[in-house]
Amino acid sequence: MPSLTRRSLLALGALTGASLLVCGCTDEEGPAAEARQREDADRPVRAKAVADTDRLLAGYDAAAASAGDRAEQVKALRAEVAEHRAALATGLPDGGTATSGAPAASGTPSASGSGGPVGSVAQLAAAERLTAQARLAQLAGASPELAKLLAVVAASGALHAAALGDRTPVAVPGDGTASPSASASGSGQASPSPSASPSASASASASAKPVPLPAPMATALQTALSAEHAAVYGYGVVGARIPGPGRAEAHSVFADHQSQRDTWQRRLAAGSATPTAAAAGYQLPFPVNSPETARQLAAHIEVQLTGVYAGLVAATTGELRQTAATALREAALNARRWGGDLTAFPGLPAAGASASPSPSPSAS
Missing domain, CATH: 1.20.1260 (Ferritin)
Structure with missing residues (x-):
């Protein structure tokens, strides 16, 4: 067996040290490098x-x-x-x-x-x-x-x-x-871009297979769906307590939340996820027994939804991200309509603020 000379030992030591340095930098710097990127x-x-x-x-x-x-x-x-x-x-x-x-x-x-x-x-x-x-x-x-x-x-x-x-x-x-x-x-929607013929589009959709949603995206959509279930319930209470023109306004927003709920159900089903069902009943965050408290409930619901939809924006991409941003904006406008207190960043928690309760499923 050949003897190890001092020169070979030095060379081996240098090679080993270089390898350790490379590995050490990769392990230590990986997350920081990703954040910088x-x-x-x-x-x-x-x-x-x-x-x-x-x-x-x-x-x-x-x-x-x-x-x-x-x-x-x-x-x-x-x-x-x-x-x-x-x-x-x-x-x-x-x-x-x-x-x-x-x-x-x-x-x-x-x-x-x-x-x-x-x-x-x-x-x-x-x-x-x-x-x-x-x-x-x-x-x-x-x-x-x-x-x-x-x-x-x-x-x-x-x-x-x-x-x-x-x-x-x-x-x-x-x-x-x-x-x-x-x-x-007047619709606030951009004009649609030219697309393929209806027959070609129908053929493509018929042959397309559902693509499962990534887990974080599916979770965020389920959260949004659960929030809309609660909003639909809450607005049923609001509409029953507000008289006159305010009731028609509440019914209009109620219909908007039903539509948004249905949208999230379809998105989840199309992504091979089972949409969360509505609870049999919900516990209101405070007693609602007058027009004033009904308006407070409507504002409360919308303020809570801004936080839900801010989270959904972060969890999604592409067209779905735009849909979430639109829902966030509409919730903020509705909150202001009902007299809600919003910060400069609707949907982000205020410094030092604690989470407010939303209508939650009642115990059966």
Whole structure:
């Protein structure tokens, strides 16, 4: 057996040390490297969102001079937009200050719906709506957590637009773009893109096999379905306690929640999952025995749904993510309609806040 010389021992030691160093770095740095990769992929999305927000803040500053008796409202909404900017700029060099002078991209509101400078509260309202549309167009390219933040901020923007008097629905991007002209449609839906002939589409769907949903996505959808079951029950109580025009409004929202419940049931069934059934009865979070407490229950239900749908945005991708973002926005608008108390980030827990109970299945 050949003897090991001092040189061979040194060479073996160097090789072994190099192997250990490589393995050690891989094991230790793997999660951190993955996090950095996600952060790097999100950076252009964040930079674009911050640039949009800077233009919106400039619009607030321009509109403040002519706001008149709405000056305090404009000031309060601007403060929330500043909070949005701080959250969106997380991880950007120098807090995203380099993006403030970036030119407006196509489909991005620089100010008013016509593309001109903001000079009135009405133009500021349109700018809020168009900025919300731009946020939705960025969902597909964002990581789950950033997508959740974008959807939440878009919902807040829709609330701002409505508070400032804009009644045009936020357009839902159908192909990854949010065009200001899409808002001219009363439905708030983007125009459908050309598709294959009906016969070809029917043939493709008939031959397609159901694709099982990933477990995290299925779980989030089941959570959303359970929340809609509870909302349908709750609105039955609301409608029975509110008289006059308020009852018709409650019945309309009740029908919307039934429709959303049915949508989630179909999605789960199409993904080879068994939809969660409604409970036989639900325990209300507080006694509801007057029109006032009925409105409080409606607001409570919608505020709770914003959190459910923020989670669903993070758990889904593609068109389903857009559907979840739309549900989040509608829940926020409904919550405000009923007098709900919403933060600058509807759907995200406030610092130090504890979870509020929702209508829950009653013990049998």
